[in-house]
Amino acid sequence: xxxxxxxxxxxxxxxxxxxxxxxxxxxxxxxxxxxxxxxxxxxxxxxxxxxxxxxxxxxxxxxxxxxxxxxxxxxxxxxxxxxxxxxxxxxxxxxxxxxxxxxxxxxxxxxxxxxxxxxxxxxxxxxxxxxxxxxxxxxxxxxxxxxxxxxxxxxxxxxxxxxxxxxxxxxxxxxxxxxxxxxxxxxxxxxxxxxxxxxxxxxxxxxxxxxxxxxxxxxxxxxxxxxxxxxxxxxxxxxxxxxxxxxxxxxxxxxxxxxxxxxxxxxxxxxxxxxxxxxxxxxxxxxxxxxxxxxxxxxxxxxxxxxxxxxxxxxxxxxxxxxxxxxxxxxxxxxxxxxxxxxxxxxxxxxxxxxxxxxxxxxxxxxxxxxxxxxxxxxxxxxxxxxxxxxxxxxxxxxxxxxxxxxxxxxxxxxxxxxxxxxxxxxxxxxxxxxxxxxxxxxxxxxxxxxxxxxxx
Numbered sequence: 001x002x003x004x005x006x007x008x009x010x011x012x013x014x015x016x017x018x019x020x021x022x023x024x025x026x027x028x029x030x031x032x033x034x035x036x037x038x039x040x041x042x043x044x045x046x047x048x049x050x051x052x053x054x055x056x057x058x059x060x061x062x063x064x065x066x067x068x069x070x071x072x073x074x075x076x077x078x079x080x081x082x083x084x085x086x087x088x089x090x091x092x093x094x095x096x097x098x099x100x101x102x103x104x105x106x107x108x109x110x111x112x113x114x115x116x117x118x119x120x121x122x123x124x125x126x127x128x129x130x131x132x133x134x135x136x137x138x139x140x141x142x143x144x145x146x147x148x149x150x151x152x153x154x155x156x157x158x159x160x161x162x163x164x165x166x167x168x169x170x171x172x173x174x175x176x177x178x179x180x181x182x183x184x185x186x187x188x189x190x191x192x193x194x195x196x197x198x199x200x201x202x203x204x205x206x207x208x209x210x211x212x213x214x215x216x217x218x219x220x221x222x223x224x225x226x227x228x229x230x231x232x233x234x235x236x237x238x239x240x241x242x243x244x245x246x247x248x249x250x251x252x253x254x255x256x257x258x259x260x261x262x263x264x265x266x267x268x269x270x271x272x273x274x275x276x277x278x279x280x281x282x283x284x285x286x287x288x289x290x291x292x293x294x295x296x297x298x299x300x301x302x303x304x305x306x307x308x309x310x311x312x313x314x315x316x317x318x319x320x321x322x323x324x325x326x327x328x329x330x331x332x333x334x335x336x337x338x339x340x341x342x343x344x345x346x347x348x349x350x351x352x353x354x355x356x357x358x359x360x361x362x363x364x365x366x367x368x369x370x371x372x373x374x375x376x377x378x379x380x381x382x383x384x385x386x387x388x389x390x391x392x393x394x395x396x397x398x399x400x401x402x403x404x405x406x407x408x409x410x411x412x413x414x415x416x417x418x419x420x421x422x423x424x425x426x427x428x429x430x431x432x433x434x435x436x437x438x439x440x441x442x443x444x445x446x447x448x449x450x451x452x453x454x455x456x457x
């Protein structure tokens with residue numbers, strides 16, 4: 001399910017979109033991963049395939065994709081992982097409309113941690129999502145079903161959302177690329193808010209090249225989205241379009257004293273092996289003070305952004321609390337604790353942290369920062385035993401990214417002995433999505449000898 005390969009097969013006549021549709025529904029029919037919440041009728045998808053224009057006119061001609069079920073698709077229920085909350089969408093989300101217009105074939109809606117609150121894939125009434133490489137392990141979340149659908153080869157790419165790591169974490173655990181665009185680069189009109197000022201639509205694919213191709217279609221200013229940004233585009237300098245030469249890049253990595261693997265020696269070894277490979281590939285690797293990032297991360301769930309999460313669904317939480325997953329309910333209702341004074345204090349604190357982050361990048365002349373995507377991996381049983389504490393550890397390297405207005409791409413660089421994937425996240429200035437994806441593509445190739453997982457078919 002490589003986009004370029006599909007397009008080549010369509011151009012040569014080796015394959016037709018109708019044959020792809022058959023393959024997709026054959027896979028879904030036998031799926032036991034709980035990836036899907038709802039699937040469109042096969043006849044409807046076949047009709048879409050029949051009415052496509054041509055590969056020359058549509059950059060995603062005949063490419064099957066999935067959508068996280070907090071993103072609207074016309075005529076389908078949007079559940080946000082909560083059946084009592086469900087409503088039938090009257091129109092496609094802006095991002096879905098753009099992809100369909102580009103020839104992509106919408107297959108259905110995928111499972112998620114309820115209201116996109118979680119990094120584990122277990123907080124759902126639609127069945128726990130399981131890792132594609134070892135079903136005893138978590139898939140990661142909250143975009144769990146989207147990652148599993150791509151990892152299982154059901155679709156070529158999928159949309160998720162990423163507010164605190166919900167795109168990057170499941171990408172890493174399932175051996176995928178997870179592209180988190182700059183905030184405001186891709187419209188969130190038609191997306192159920194998790195934390196509206198921070199939300200991003202994320203892209204899961206098997207390669208950075210495929211993920212970037214999807215973002216090229218999806219990106220663009222949307223006047224209907226109050227957080228869409230006119231000043232951002234994927235048009236960049238020639239140097240960024242080619243990704244620059246790796247040998248000229250300066251890459252920052254966290255100071256060793258700040259690295260956290262939560263007692264997981266295997267994850268620590270995988271990270272160190274990956275960094276050594278990166279060190280051989282790029283111009284310079286420099287150690288940076290990581291405190292600004294950890295201090296920022298503390299604000300996300302220890303500050304008023306929890307209240308912003310509550311504000312998105314406050315009426316529903318007040319009227320039907322018993323229908324909400326207990327862990328999600330505990331998180332959301334915690335938002336009631338924050339005052340207006342605390343909110344402004346936190347906003348001022350964040351501004352100061354942003355300045356410190358800008359200075360850090362400038363002082364070291366960094367092109368990008370590279371961190372583990374996650375410091376460890378858990379079994380489903382381990383997460384159910386300590387659902388909040390273990391979920392929290394997974395956000396150590398992800399929670400600060402949108403608060404600091406950074407772009408990010410998670411790339412697969414290895415695998416645990418038990419099977420789940422391990423990955424590196426590349427972080428850069430807002431607007432450098434293309435640059436990060438291009439560098440990510442090259443670093444994925446450079447680190448391939450660490451054992452990139454292959455998805456089960």
